[in-house]
Amino acid sequence: MFGFGTEYEGLAFWLPLIWSGLIAVAVAMYVIVDGFDLGVGILFKAAHNENWRDRMMFSVAPIWDGNETWLILGGGGLFAVFHVAYAVLMPALYVPIILMLIALIFRGVAFEFRFKAERSKFLWDNAFFFGSLLATFFQGMVLGAFVQGFANDGRQFTGGTFDFLTPFSVLTGISLIVGYALLGATWCVMKTTGELEIWARRMAVRFLLLTIVAMAAVSVWVPFLGRAIETRWFTWPNIAFLAPIPLVTAYVAYRLFRDLEEGRHYRPFFLAIGLFLLGYLGLGVSLFPYNVPPNLTIWDTSNTVSSQLFALVGFAIVLPITFAYTAYAYWVFRGKVAEEISGGGYGYH
Amino acid sequence: MEFDALLLSRIQFAFTIAFHIIFPAFTIGLASWLAALEFNWLRTGNPLYRTLFRFWVKVFAVSFGLGVVSGIVMSYQFGTNWSRFSEFTGNVLGPVIAYEVITAFFLEAAFLGIMLFGWERVGDRLHFFATCMVALGTLISAFWILSANSWMQTPDGFAIENGKAVPVDWFKVVFNPSFPLRYAHMVLGCYLTTAFAVAGMSAWMLLRHPHDAPEAKLAGSRRSMSMALWFATIFVPVQILIGDLHGLGVLKYQPTKLAAIEGNWDRMSNMPLRLFAIPDEVAETNHYEIGIPKIGSWVLTHAFDGEVPGLKEVPPEDRPPVWPVFFSFRIMVAIGFAMLGIGLWSLYLRWKGTLFTNRTFLTAAMIMTPSGFGAVLFGWFTAEIGRQPWVVYGHLRTADAVSPVSAGAVTASLLTFVVVYAFVFGFGSYYLAKLLRRGPDPIEDIRGDDLGKKPKRPFSVPDEGLEGRPGHKALPVR
Numbered sequence: 001m002f003g004f005g006t007e008y009e010g011l012a013f014w015l016p017l018i019w020s021g022l023i024a025v026a027v028a029m030y031v032i033v034d035g036f037d038l039g040v041g042i043l044f045k046a047a048h049n050e051n052w053r054d055r056m057m058f059s060v061a062p063i064w065d066g067n068e069t070w071l072i073l074g075g076g077g078l079f080a081v082f083h084v085a086y087a088v089l090m091p092a093l094y095v096p097i098i099l100m101l102i103a104l105i106f107r108g109v110a111f112e113f114r115f116k117a118e119r120s121k122f123l124w125d126n127a128f129f130f131g132s133l134l135a136t137f138f139q140g141m142v143l144g145a146f147v148q149g150f151a152n153d154g155r156q157f158t159g160g161t162f163d164f165l166t167p168f169s170v171l172t173g174i175s176l177i178v179g180y181a182l183l184g185a186t187w188c189v190m191k192t193t194g195e196l197e198i199w200a201r202r203m204a205v206r207f208l209l210l211t212i213v214a215m216a217a218v219s220v221w222v223p224f225l226g227r228a229i230e231t232r233w234f235t236w237p238n239i240a241f242l243a244p245i246p247l248v249t250a251y252v253a254y255r256l257f258r259d260l261e262e263g264r265h266y267r268p269f270f271l272a273i274g275l276f277l278l279g280y281l282g283l284g285v286s287l288f289p290y291n292v293p294p295n296l297t298i299w300d301t302s303n304t305v306s307s308q309l310f311a312l313v314g315f316a317i318v319l320p321i322t323f324a325y326t327a328y329a330y331w332v333f334r335g336k337v338a339e340e341i342s343g344g345g346y347g348y349h
Numbered sequence: 350m351e352f353d354a355l356l357l358s359r360i361q362f363a364f365t366i367a368f369h370i371i372f373p374a375f376t377i378g379l380a381s382w383l384a385a386l387e388f389n390w391l392r393t394g395n396p397l398y399r400t401l402f403r404f405w406v407k408v409f410a411v412s413f414g415l416g417v418v419s420g421i422v423m424s425y426q427f428g429t430n431w432s433r434f435s436e437f438t439g440n441v442l443g444p445v446i447a448y449e450v451i452t453a454f455f456l457e458a459a460f461l462g463i464m465l466f467g468w469e470r471v472g473d474r475l476h477f478f479a480t481c482m483v484a485l486g487t488l489i490s491a492f493w494i495l496s497a498n499s500w501m502q503t504p505d506g507f508a509i510e511n512g513k514a515v516p517v518d519w520f521k522v523v524f525n526p527s528f529p530l531r532y533a534h535m536v537l538g539c540y541l542t543t544a545f546a547v548a549g550m551s552a553w554m555l556l557r558h559p560h561d562a563p564e565a566k567l568a569g570s571r572r573s574m575s576m577a578l579w580f581a582t583i584f585v586p587v588q589i590l591i592g593d594l595h596g597l598g599v600l601k602y603q604p605t606k607l608a609a610i611e612g613n614w615d616r617m618s619n620m621p622l623r624l625f626a627i628p629d630e631v632a633e634t635n636h637y638e639i640g641i642p643k644i645g646s647w648v649l650t651h652a653f654d655g656e657v658p659g660l661k662e663v664p665p666e667d668r669p670p671v672w673p674v675f676f677s678f679r680i681m682v683a684i685g686f687a688m689l690g691i692g693l694w695s696l697y698l699r700w701k702g703t704l705f706t707n708r709t710f711l712t713a714a715m716i717m718t719p720s721g722f723g724a725v726l727f728g729w730f731t732a733e734i735g736r737q738p739w740v741v742y743g744h745l746r747t748a749d750a751v752s753p754v755s756a757g758a759v760t761a762s763l764l765t766f767v768v769v770y771a772f773v774f775g776f777g778s779y780y781l782a783k784l785l786r787r788g789p790d791p792i793e794d795i796r797g798d799d800l801g802k803k804p805k806r807p808f809s810v811p812d813e814g815l816e817g818r819p820g821h822k823a824l825p826v827r
Binding site for chain 1: 414417418419420421422424425427428429430435436438439440441443444446447448449450451453461462515516519650657728752753754755757758762765766769773776777780
């Protein structure tokens, strides 16, 4: 496929592709579902009052806890089928991954305790905000480091602890913060009412503009990484197939801006997700079939056929059920969060 | 001893997993305990069981939440700190650990929500089914993770190609020699941990109330304590038996570990049962040894003159550190026999009819509250330190398994973990202690509660406030 991996035959060729697809879906799910609730956390400090913060937190409370299990699935899935990639990537990303996990711990615990706290509420507010902000930043750095590539000998990481830390990865870290903030803001537009919704709309417009700037900055920077990613995009006939991606991205961004202006409730959130998926697609096009850039492909890093098949049985059973259950949970908690969430009256309309 | 990335990574893994194991060890038992309570409620219709369910489900929810939070770190550490281990074992252990992850995933996604929040919505039968599935899920999760661990102890069903383990026979990989008994030993260990925690906490509640207090206030604690002690009385002897059988497996497959457990330097028949000794790794002997002649051989081989391997049969670099293994094992066994004593004592008091009023016994039971956690931890110290210097017994040394990361990075991450865990789990334990201090509601207090209106989070189940005195409920969100 695409001239890659053709030295492999049968299952040895197809299984890594199937698994890449599954893990790509899991990561996309993670980015979408945890993206908006991390975004809500990023906007948390800027919210004007306690009632707004309660409502923002309440809007994600019922559904966010499935989200971090997608992250465990990402880590577990990588180890399950691309153990060489796991073995190279994890030490290379030691610092950002550990810091991201710690930020997520803080954030998760803040979620639990904030609802129980009175005097110490400010403490959990801060834990929630900084946890969300830092987890996002380090995720963005992981992404940037991934695009840069990793020094390796085909089995182990051979670079240094701080190889990940470059101006580019700082840029991707900041980009992800503004991107998640956009997702979070459009989520709040969808889930809240009144002044909070108006404020969220304003935030969404602001972060949409910043997201566009960030996407442009990253795209402009990539050719300077020396990874020759740009040749994939700008050679004929690729350019004809790939040109729609940036064009559609531009259109979605424009449509999102108009929707926010026109006062739509639901569509901005889905358009923001669309924007993310397009960026993700662009990234996939740039990197495929390498899952340890710049030199190891999904075929180089995958487990034996028997190992991949064994794991596939479990995933084939669990993934559809999980999707169905996730969809059901979102359906149950659809609609906007009530404005007055005091006493026994808080909950969904 | 040099504080290099290897040693620091070992400390970090030991610290994070020892912290983590406390919560699953408790929740595996609690999930089944809740299923038993709900079963009794459905069978008898006695509202006492429902009250107890509603109390213990709070403890379960908080422990489960803390277990998930501390567990996320684990699935990444194999790679961050042990990438050469991941490379060597990935083909074999990758899918096994993936099965653990997806089981936990499935459990978290599907049934926990119904169990915690859905009683009013789905009705008794479906709710009971959900509770059973959560209990089953914890057991399946334990199945896979213990299979992976057992494979590291007694690897089987694989071949080595190109310096990596590749699977040959999945059945042998999953059901490797030490797995069945290790699984039985651990699950029963979790159950007993819960039993002693429940019994001890109930004893504490009974001690705090005068025993002429209104029946409604005491009934819940009495019933909890009685059920937990019945379980302990029956299953502590079973656990000791399983432990003994498990030891026979260690003798067969990991003779050097066994020699360290026994503090046995030279191969010998008629080995004494060493109750105490100070093993000296330099002089390769024991000091101040106190033992019962021949019994050690009898316990291990079921013959008084059975031969037991010695540490000196392998070069020093292939031996585990002796004294931690030697003492951890003895502490675990001592706790086991203390548990046995409590079980027998409770039988005697039941016969005398003073089980709930004998303050010495209640105090002893209270002191035994954390005993199961201790036994589980020291059991794992024995198993894991005893496996050294191997990470995959006989095939991959721990020293060859570590990631190419800098000592500085690991020092920083280790310190961060210590600080963060102290903070987060400090609050968690404080909150748990507060819940327990309050105890089950008196029976007449049960009302249709308003769970439907709360955020659907594990911690939403308890309504205890984080600050203030026990019993002070969290104010509704303003």
